[in-house]
Amino acid sequence: MMLKMEGVHAHYGHIHALRGIDVEVQVGEIVTLIGANGAGKSTLMMSLFGNPKASAGRIVFDGEDITRVHTHEIARRGIALVPEGRRIFPRMTVIENLQMGTAHADPANYAADTARVFAMFPILQERQSQRAGTLSGGEQQMLAIGRALMSRPKLLLLDEPSLGLAPIYIRRIFQIVKELNRDHGMTILLVEQNANQALRVAHRGYVLQHGEITLAGTGAELLASPEVRAAYLEGGHA
């Protein structure tokens, strides 16, 4: 078991954003979390990271309880987050951005990790000395993913990686997600509004509504489920 959330509640001030979440991620899985705007998807991601801290329930990562651990400590235990909206460091160069991903990693691996990321995203190698802010949205997303991979995480969290990207890049990003899992054995928790594509690449999925998990199943099951089809795949939001 890579990650287990048991009855997790979280609050943003007075807003009760998560109401008893149970989510499991097994080693080597892609698990997706779909839901409408404001359903609590990003809150769930951030509460994994201890910001905000879970007000009730337990989060176990890799056999250790991380519910009360500091945000920066959680990253060091092997969870890497690709935040919503990419959040690259715009005025720093591509290579500096990648380097920031290794803030807590062993410097001995640096050269090998850079080479690995460059092999995965050749465009980043081409642009390595360019300011990250000058990259296109899709390239920035690749940089954000590359930066997260630099720390050799055990679990990769992707928060809306397809947000605001051109269709060609959306396809590419989902392809990358698949490759990371298949070729590198990366365990991935993927939060998406783009339910169709997300469920296609995922082994399992959860549907989040108003801070609660309303449906769970394999990617194929959810794709076929009438509720999901009605709410997220056909005719937009129900």
Next chain:
Amino acid sequence: MSAVVFARHAMTPAERLRDAGWVAFVGLILGIPLVGLTTVDVGGRLGVETRFGLLAAAVAAVFAGRLLLRWAIDQARNRKQDRDRASTATAADRAHGAQRVVNVLGWVALGASIALPIVFSDNRYVVDTATTVLIYVMLGWGLNVVVGLAGLLDLGYVAFYAVGAYSYALLSTQFGWSFWEALPVSGAMAATFGILLGYPILRLRGDYLAIVTLGFGEIVRIILVNWTEFSNGPNGISSIPRPSFFGLDFSRSAPEGGQTFAGFFGLEFSPMHRLIFLYYLILVLALLTHAFVSRLRKLPVGRAWEALREDEIACQAMGMNTTNIKLSAFAIGAMLGGFAGVFFAARQGFISPESFTFTESAIILAIVVLGGMGSQMGVVLAATLLVLIPEFGRNFAEYRMLLFGLAMVLIMVWRPGGLLSHREPTVRLNALGKASATKEAA
């Protein structure tokens, strides 16, 4: 006001006329009360007199000035476009070229600053002004850590300058500490204050941070004014001992059991010796600051500061402890400000809360912003400009501050990112070129 066009393209003559017309209209509205009407003494009573001739002249001047300004801006833009079209250089090449220019400029500035007191060895004014420039350079470099690198807007930086200055003043006058003994202690004191300020504002950013730091600067000043037993209040502290040259004094006659600088080296006594010594002292302190900050920038802590400036949430996601990053930036920035304060107190021989007003903070911040946030060389240029403009402006008496303001506005119009907005990457290509080359070979 929408008629005042901030066009990206060059304007047609008609557009320019309309634009100038609007600006002149605004000038007219403002000018009626400001210029058009004046009060006169009519037999003991106050009467109003109109000055429409003068008003017309002012409005005409505004119209012509705006027309000329627009024309000049368009000309400059066209020339730049032509140049961009003509050059095939890539952005990376240009950045590299800019970096080379900055490096050359840096060496020239260093050479000039070393030679300056030799060339002007009998010009007290020049050496004094240059010393002031260097104090501001050092303050700018210190604040650059907080504002330029870590991106934390600090409007109360002068507080640390004051802490350093008062620490030295009190340690030396009350306990007889020498400059060199007091320097590290005062720096540590300022750093402690930096952390003290840092803690309550960890969660703040932007405007809120600016307001709290502004308040902090004022609190320190007001304490210095009111706590008379401690700081001697508004009267300040006088007869602060001057630094000595390895135990040699710069006075005319040697103190008991000591020797004077002039006496030891068999020179004739001159008050300039001390000034030149102080100049070189601040030059060395400033250069040490520069070396220190440049080195930090290339270390993980410096990169973390820059990452924090760019995006705090991303920093947390990377597993960085943002609390420590912020506190270290505040502490180191404050320490450098404290060192500058020690020097300031030692040079002046007298300090009072007057020297540590908000205006000082604003000027130091202006140096960092005008120089180009995070640029070390930019700070040097901006500090030189901001100290020298009011000096040159002395001939213009009351228009001096107007000139100062105008210069600042012009710099920001001409270079919105600051004088030197180019940011030097901390990772050089060659190291990675090698990494990728070996990969290809494999």
